[in-house]
Amino acid sequence: MAVDSTKTEAPKGEESQTYTFVTVCKSEDLPEGEVRPLKARGKQVAVGRLVGGQLFAVGGRCSHMFAKLGDGELNGTILSCPWHQAEFDVTDGCVAKWTQAQPFKAIYDATLPAFMKRGIPTYEIKEEDGDVLVAVD
Numbered sequence: 001m002a003v004d005s006t007k008t009e010a011p012k013g014e015e016s017q018t019y020t021f022v023t024v025c026k027s028e029d030l031p032e033g034e035v036r037p038l039k040a041r042g043k044q045v046a047v048g049r050l051v052g053g054q055l056f057a058v059g060g061r062c063s064h065m066f067a068k069l070g071d072g073e074l075n076g077t078i079l080s081c082p083w084h085q086a087e088f089d090v091t092d093g094c095v096a097k098w099t100q101a102q103p104f105k106a107i108y109d110a111t112l113p114a115f116m117k118r119g120i121p122t123y124e125i126k127e128e129d130g131d132v133l134v135a136v137d
């Protein structure tokens, strides 16, 4: 995996760190409407391409029980976790719908405040010379 020396601005909410673009795959490996589990500098990321061509990169582990989100299903901008179907919007990392699977739903509805049903990080992404690059710390 090549490391690009180009620095970028930090993702939203992470203003003090410096992020570096690294190559994660070839452009041709990301057809529209699909998502892949990939690694960027050892960090698990879910990288995909929306219908229409826009790329996205989000945290690769579900905030519920850490399932690999790159193995999930993409519908529009919504990425569903492959284990208990929590849904995340890949454009901002926010929870679109928390898991409805039992017994998790009953337990969390009773015990977890809403802020603990947290979203996933989003990362800058770009294409250059047929490669897809993601900015990670």
Ligand code: FES
Residues within 6 Å of the ligand: 062, 063, 064, 065, 066, 067, 081, 082, 083, 084, 085, 086, 099
């Ligand atoms: S691990 Fe993702 S919803 Fe449970």
